Amino acid sequence: MATADGPIRVQVSDDDTGLVWSAEEYHRLRTRHRVVGALVGGLPGFRQQDSVHGLPARLSPEEVTLALHRGWVTLYVARDAVAAAATAAERAPPPPAAKRPTVANKGWGVKPKGGFHNQKRLKTTKSLASDADAGWERVLNTSFVEIPLRAPSDAPDDADAGPDASSPEWSYPRTDAQRRRFAVFSDLHARGLTMTAGVKFGSDYLAYPGEPMAYHACFTVKVCDGDERMRARELSAASRMSHAARKNLVLATPTPTPTPAAAGGGGEAGDDAPPRVMKVSYVTVTPDIEQSKGGRVERGG
Numbered sequence: 001m002a003t004a005d006g007p008i009r010v011q012v013s014d015d016d017t018g019l020v021w022s023a024e025e026y027h028r029l030r031t032r033h034r035v036v037g038a039l040v041g042g043l044p045g046f047r048q049q050d051s052v053h054g055l056p057a058r059l060s061p062e063e064v065t066l067a068l069h070r071g072w073v074t075l076y077v078a079r080d081a082v083a084a085a086a087t088a089a090e091r092a093p094p095p096p097a098a099k100r101p102t103v104a105n106k107g108w109g110v111k112p113k114g115g116f117h118n119q120k121r122l123k124t125t126k127s128l129a130s131d132a133d134a135g136w137e138r139v140l141n142t143s144f145v146e147i148p149l150r151a152p153s154d155a156p157d158d159a160d161a162g163p164d165a166s167s168p169e170w171s172y173p174r175t176d177a178q179r180r181r182f183a184v185f186s187d188l189h190a191r192g193l194t195m196t197a198g199v200k201f202g203s204d205y206l207a208y209p210g211e212p213m214a215y216h217a218c219f220t221v222k223v224c225d226g227d228e229r230m231r232a233r234e235l236s237a238a239s240r241m242s243h244a245a246r247k248n249l250v251l252a253t254p255t256p257t258p259t260p261a262a263a264g265g266g267g268e269a270g271d272d273a274p275p276r277v278m279k280v281s282y283v284t285v286t287p288d289i290e291q292s293k294g295g296r297v298e299r300g301g
Contacts, residue, residue: 004028007074010064011056016172018059018075026057033072034194035063036212060197061172062185068170069186077168177225183254183278184223193219202241207250219250219284226253239285249285254278 008025010018020026020037029035037060039053046052059067067073173179185195185205194208196217203220220242224230230251242249257277 008067008072010059010067010073010075011078012064012075012168012170016061016064018064018073019056020059021056023055026055029057029067029072031211033067033070034189035059035067035072036194036196037063038197061178062182062195065170065172065182066186066189075167075170179278180225180254181223184221184252184280187280188221188252195221201245201247202238203249206247217247220245220247221250221252224251224253226255235285239287242285243287248287251283251285252280253283254280 004024008020008029009022010020012018020029026037029037037057039055040058041054041056043049043052043054064073064075068075173182181204188205188207189195192209194210194212196206196208196212198204198206198220201220204223205221206217207219207221208215208217220238222238239249255278257279
């Protein structure tokens with residue numbers, strides 16, 4: 001179980017996202033480290049709505065990478081209960097075959113004894129009870145899937161979590177586009193901004209000056225490739241979407257900076273190693289009119 005000052009446990013998945021299941025850990029991650037994520041779970045008391053969500057909190061690949069590099073979190077992979085049950089079922093011996101109850105063979109023409117109907121009803125009841133017992137035996141000999149009723153972070157110790165809960169290897173970012181996104185996210189976070197996803201406003205990120213529950217986003221951030229040209233209509237569409245929501249559009253362009261070994265040209269390691277340091281340049285696109293609440297006044301030339 002994670003302590004109040006220990007690393008936050010994040011469950012990772014195949015799509016490079018992370019899940020935080022503990023309310024205390026998510027509160028610490030959001031208030032101390034300004035990593036917001038998104039709540040994706042349902043609320044038990046309000047199941048017929050989709051406007052308010054609860055735990056777990058899903059972290060984006062950039063948030064997981066940033067928190068991992070800063071030493072705030074530790075990663076784990078939850079065990080697959082279905083696969084474990086299937087493996088146990090393959091190793092378990094086959095259940096014994098149920099025996100059918102034997103019925104006495106009575107010949108034709110035999111005169112029944114007194115109380116025939118009562119005896120027949122009693123035999124039928126015994127036969128049904130025997131079939132029921134055989135059915136329960138078949139059910140008890142069947143393999144079941146264990147459903148965890150607690151969060152993996154609530155395990156008493158690491159031994160209870162199993163060998164599959166070991167710390168996995170985190171390979172994000174892998175492509176140039178992912179490196180650019182993480183470089184922008186990490187640089188703006190280091191400048192004191194709180195970053196969230198900006199899909200709702202047609203951008204890559206939203207930048208807040210503080211807690212998103214207390215402030216509106218002041219910037220929509222679009223990550224650009226320095227070697228790629230942007231059409232005028234794309235710039236116009238992005239800026240119009242941002243300005244209509246009373247935000248400024250920021251175009252962020254990361255540029256790879258060679259490492260000292262690569263710049264010196266000495267050694268094969270420096271020549272083959274990709275540059276890990278990226279310098280980010282920013283261009284802010286502001287509207288032509290003042291976005292004040294009291295009124296819009298045109299700016300002087």
